[in-house]
Amino acid sequence: MYNIAFNRLAKPWWHPNFIYNILPARVATDEIVENLNGFIKEIIIESWKRRKMFKNSKYGNFIPVVDRLASYIEKNPDDISSEDFMNHLMTLFTAAFDTLTIVSSFALLCFGMYxxxxxxxxxxxxxxxxxxxxxxxxxxxxxxxxxxxxxxxxxxxxxxxxxxxxxxxxxxxxxxxxxxxxxxxxxxxxxxxxxxxxxxxxxxxxxxxxxxxxxxxxxxxxxxxxxxxxxxxxxxxxxxxxxxxxxxxxxxxxxxxxxxxxxxxxxxxxxxxxxxxxxxxxxxxxx
CATH class of the missing domain: 1.10.630.10 (Cytochrome P450)
Structure with missing residues (x-):
């Protein structure tokens, strides 16, 4: 998805939708988005099961971010819609996954070189x-x-x-x-x-x-x-x-x-x- 997004940013002829929509990249984009949305929905379902299980007991010292957000939304349904909730989780995932991988890998490389x-x-x-x-x-x-x-x-x-x-x-x-x-x-x-x-x-x-x-x-x-x-x-x-x-x-x-x-x-x-x-x-x- 990063490669597709960067190509669309860097190639002006990919900018117009009527051109982009007939490219193989558009098919790949739709497939990736569908997979990511499915992944996020699974996370929300697991959160619901986890919070139901721990409803009358304590989590311990660690409460997942998704559980904190889901609990807040249940108590304040007018503040964040279900669609916004999914988008926030998507942002958290995409912003953390690739970035942490790259920086930690570069760090190991630097330690090895020096x-x-x-x-x-x-x-x-x-x-x-x-x-x-x-x-x-x-x-x-x-x-x-x-x-x-x-x-x-x-x-x-x-x-x-x-x-x-x-x-x-x-x-x-x-x-x-x-x-x-x-x-x-x-x-x-x-x-x-x-x-x-x-x-x-x-x-x-x-x-x-x-x-x-x-x-x-x-x-x-x-x-x-x-x-x-x-x-x-x-x-x-x-x-x-x-x-x-x-x-x-x-x-x-x-x-x-x-x-x-x-x-x-x-x-x-x-x-x-x-x-x-x-x-x-x-x-x-x-x-």
């Missing part, structure tokens, strides 16, 4: 969690400062959305230019994150970019992996928790190896940024 930083991250994890793998608490994740620096530099090098598009609501001055109202404004986060004016090692994995002193010296918008302002990603806190949790579990158990360095990677972009030839790394059981 083993010195991998070992520093492992030392920190062991100092907080211990020598043996075990479940990790949220307050322990918050203590993993160096792992957080590593993750940020991965997202600097490989922003999940390399480009964002904005439409100015009024004319405004940007340096010596005037950007007119309603213009299509494309911002290249990828290039901002590799601007030599703000980054000591712009083309390499270098977690020290996020030492407190380095952060203070940079412009606040030199690092925007989740965009910024009112259109910024609302899931960034959850994403950071999930990614750190994943990396902790992998690094406790495996040593990652990969050939080359970041500048050797050939990248491609659709809706997101990806390596052209896959995430080529090796895992060895950590002793």
């Amino acid at each position: 083993p010195e930083y991998q070992e520093k991250a492992v030392e920190e994890i062991r100092s907080v969690i211990g020598e043996s793998p075990r479940p990790i608490a949220l307050d322990e994740l918050n203590k993993l400062i160096y792992l957080d620096m590593c993750l940020k530099d991965v997202m600097r090098l490989f922003p999940i959305a390399p480009f964002i598009i904005r439409r100015p609501l009024s004319d405004f001055s940007l340096g010596k230019w005037v950007i007119p109202k309603e213009a299509a404004l494309l911002v290249s986060i990828y290039h901002v994150h590799r601007d030599e004016r703000y980054w000591k090692c712009p083309y390499h994995f270098y977690p020290d970019h996020f030492l407190p002193d380095e952060v203070r010296k940079r412009h606040i918008f030199a690092f925007v992996p989740f965009s910024a302002g009112p259109r910024g990603c609302i899931g960034k806190t959850l994403a950071n928790v999930v990614l750190k949790l994943f990396l902790c579990n992998v690094l406790q158990r495996y040593e990652i190896e990969a050939d080359g360095k970041v500048p050797d990677l050939e990248l491609r972009s659709d809706i997101s940024l990806r390596p052209k030839y896959g995430y080529n790394c090796r895992l060895k059981k950590r002793m």
Whole structure:
């Protein structure tokens, strides 16, 4: 679906519906949408069964997001329609599934290419969690400062959305230019994150970019992996928790190896940024 969406965005001759509707991509789109809607309906049915089962007892410490939303809608039916509920779940799924996969995979690749930083991250994890793998608490994740620096530099090098598009609501001055109202404004986060004016090692994995002193010296918008302002990603806190949790579990158990360095990677972009030839790394059981 991402490939189809990007092709329709990038190919002007796909824009008119009367052309798009006769393309094979339209048939594929309808099939994918039907499958996704079926998947979301199954999630809602499972939520209903789960909430009925736990109606007179406690869930425990974890309540799925879908159950929270479904319970709210049952109590406030005029606030969100069934169609909006399905659309919200679709947004949560599509925004989290591919993004977390890509960032976590790039992180493993960077750790494999730069083993010195991998070992520093492992030392920190062991100092907080211990020598043996075990479940990790949220307050322990918050203590993993160096792992957080590593993750940020991965997202600097490989922003999940390399480009964002904005439409100015009024004319405004940007340096010596005037950007007119309603213009299509494309911002290249990828290039901002590799601007030599703000980054000591712009083309390499270098977690020290996020030492407190380095952060203070940079412009606040030199690092925007989740965009910024009112259109910024609302899931960034959850994403950071999930990614750190994943990396902790992998690094406790495996040593990652990969050939080359970041500048050797050939990248491609659709809706997101990806390596052209896959995430080529090796895992060895950590002793």
